[in-house]
Amino acid sequence: MSSTFVVQDGFASKQDRCVTRLLEFFGVGSRVGTTTDVMSGNCTGPGFDKSRVLCSAKAFLQLIENLEKLSDCKDQWVNRVHSAFVYPGDDASALQQLARLLGAVEMTPLSRSNDEDFSISNECDDFCGVMAGVKVNRPAVNSDGYLVSKANRNATQIISSRKGASFLKGEYHGVAVFLSTFSDVIDIDAELASQNFDIREHLFRAAPIVLYIKWAFHTCWNAPEANACLIIDDPLLRRRYGCVDFKRLLAAMEAHHFSTSIAFIPWNWRRSSAEIIRLFKENAENYSLSVHGCDHVRGEFGVSDRSRLYGKARRALERMSNHASDTGLQHDCVMVFPQGVFSKAGMSALKHTNFIAAVNNDVVSTDLEPVTIADVWKTAVMRYSGFPIFTRRYPWEGIENFAFDLLLGKPALIVIHHDYCSDGCDRLNGFIEELNRLKCPLRWRNLADVIRHSYRQRPLSSGSAEVEMYAKELLLENHTDQRVQYLVRRHESNPSDIKEIHSGSKNIPYECHEGFINFGVDLDAGESRLIRVVMHELTEVVPTKEKLSYRLRTMLRRYLCELRDNHITPARLRLVGSR
Numbered sequence: 001m002s003s004t005f006v007v008q009d010g011f012a013s014k015q016d017r018c019v020t021r022l023l024e025f026f027g028v029g030s031r032v033g034t035t036t037d038v039m040s041g042n043c044t045g046p047g048f049d050k051s052r053v054l055c056s057a058k059a060f061l062q063l064i065e066n067l068e069k070l071s072d073c074k075d076q077w078v079n080r081v082h083s084a085f086v087y088p089g090d091d092a093s094a095l096q097q098l099a100r101l102l103g104a105v106e107m108t109p110l111s112r113s114n115d116e117d118f119s120i121s122n123e124c125d126d127f128c129g130v131m132a133g134v135k136v137n138r139p140a141v142n143s144d145g146y147l148v149s150k151a152n153r154n155a156t157q158i159i160s161s162r163k164g165a166s167f168l169k170g171e172y173h174g175v176a177v178f179l180s181t182f183s184d185v186i187d188i189d190a191e192l193a194s195q196n197f198d199i200r201e202h203l204f205r206a207a208p209i210v211l212y213i214k215w216a217f218h219t220c221w222n223a224p225e226a227n228a229c230l231i232i233d234d235p236l237l238r239r240r241y242g243c244v245d246f247k248r249l250l251a252a253m254e255a256h257h258f259s260t261s262i263a264f265i266p267w268n269w270r271r272s273s274a275e276i277i278r279l280f281k282e283n284a285e286n287y288s289l290s291v292h293g294c295d296h297v298r299g300e301f302g303v304s305d306r307s308r309l310y311g312k313a314r315r316a317l318e319r320m321s322n323h324a325s326d327t328g329l330q331h332d333c334v335m336v337f338p339q340g341v342f343s344k345a346g347m348s349a350l351k352h353t354n355f356i357a358a359v360n361n362d363v364v365s366t367d368l369e370p371v372t373i374a375d376v377w378k379t380a381v382m383r384y385s386g387f388p389i390f391t392r393r394y395p396w397e398g399i400e401n402f403a404f405d406l407l408l409g410k411p412a413l414i415v416i417h418h419d420y421c422s423d424g425c426d427r428l429n430g431f432i433e434e435l436n437r438l439k440c441p442l443r444w445r446n447l448a449d450v451i452r453h454s455y456r457q458r459p460l461s462s463g464s465a466e467v468e469m470y471a472k473e474l475l476l477e478n479h480t481d482q483r484v485q486y487l488v489r490r491h492e493s494n495p496s497d498i499k500e501i502h503s504g505s506k507n508i509p510y511e512c513h514e515g516f517i518n519f520g521v522d523l524d525a526g527e528s529r530l531i532r533v534v535m536h537e538l539t540e541v542v543p544t545k546e547k548l549s550y551r552l553r554t555m556l557r558r559y560l561c562e563l564r565d566n567h568i569t570p571a572r573l574r575l576v577g578s579r
Helices: 014-025 035-040 057-069 071-080 092-101 125-131 199-216 246-256 274-282 306-327 344-351 373-377 399-408 426-436 447-452 548-578
Strands: 003-007 031-033 051-056 081-087 104-109 118-120 146-151 156-161 164-172 175-180 226-233 260-264 287-291 334-336 357-360 389-391 412-416 442-444 456-461 464-469 473-477 484-491 498-503 511-513 516-523 528-535
Touching (some): 003 057, 014 051, 014 199, 031 035, 051 057, 057 081, 057 092, 071 081, 081 199, 092 104, 092 146, 125 399, 146 156, 156 199, 246 274, 287 447, 306 344, 334 447, 357 447, 399 412, 399 426, 412 426, 447 473, 473 484, 473 516, 498 516, 516 528
Parallel strands (some): 003 031, 226 260, 226 442, 260 287, 357 389, 464 484
Antiparallel strands (some): 104 146, 164 175, 473 528, 511 516
């Protein structure tokens, strides 16, 4: 096991507390102590391998000063310390002094009006993982920081621009030392300031510490595999919808190795083309359907009337079931919110239906419920009634955000609309190729399978592992050559909502403790099992029928949207392209 030691000489600073919280988030236990504890060998407990030391530049300089005085302690340092991560703290002079000791020849302050792109080293694949070689477009400088503008050959630049490095690796007496040159460490308990996390806004505060933790602690929370799916919102299943030609898109998927889920509007359930239904059924490894609202009217899942929303959710599933009965084409019980709008009541309503999860760009509800960075760093956001939101992104958000999501253990879910295919899918193909070049093999699946395979796992001991489940369905697979006991936990704000947990015909007993449900599953080598959490239906009165005026407005909206997508938008794009 890996021993973790956070050095705090005196009062714990904000950065010290943020580091300790990050270790906790990734499932890494840590001990707090002083430089004296490191000197005496107390940083490594019995039964542990070499310790990982995390501290400020000032504390590390004090540690070096003490080690230089006592030659016998240097042997203990090499034998007992695996590596160190050093953050600046509040002492700029200590940072500069330490940087020189680790190989920095010159340092310059980085202006807050940064116009530089930064890159993650592609020469440190083992350390940088999926982020290796990724370029971050003009990241924000939201804290005081320096660039190592010139370094000797013993220092390795990990995050750098053409002007210098903001994160580098040096060495002290045979032990790797990773130095971040920006004063802040990200506070993951801070409220999210936007609708999703953007690594371009937090590169210098977040990437160094996360890269180090994921590299240094093989027992931290990790995703067993990296999953991906493209989602296209709105299209009818016709030969062509707007700029999407389904046969051409299939050829692109086969050539560039990806899968697509069509976020299908249930209102359209009677209007699918037999030719395209057949295309989808014959290419189920490429094409799938998810559920895009119910009528797809503006903000339909953003109201506060839970009974009404429960009725809409059930009506959406009923329409999709009718579509499946008529066509033989099955669908994924995954909700994609129209316009990304949802409420707490909407999430509560979905929880009590057969939907297994929601997928959305935005994570803040219409109720403006505060969401923290930690909430959105998890595989799925579980803040709303324990029903998960898996986040997705547009390609224009940058490959760096998809790479950071994968580093955290989240799936890569890409969203586009039909107009992104206006160039015959060339732009889409280029983005998919860039995504597939990341230093992480992607498993392209239909959307429901992506969600069933998206969970966090960490080893506990030989033959046992802990799993954190998010969706209402989990496909657990034992890829080892021995029997494994999985201890599964899932956040649940109201355990009385649960009717049962089962796998096949077998019910699984569970316990409730401190906001989580806990249960065990044993799998033989190579065995897999689908686990389902079934919720009680709601007993409240559900509206059975919408008013005629509402139905007429909905029909008008649908046809006007199709007129726009099939005729106006393509004509406008052709006009722009001809200029």
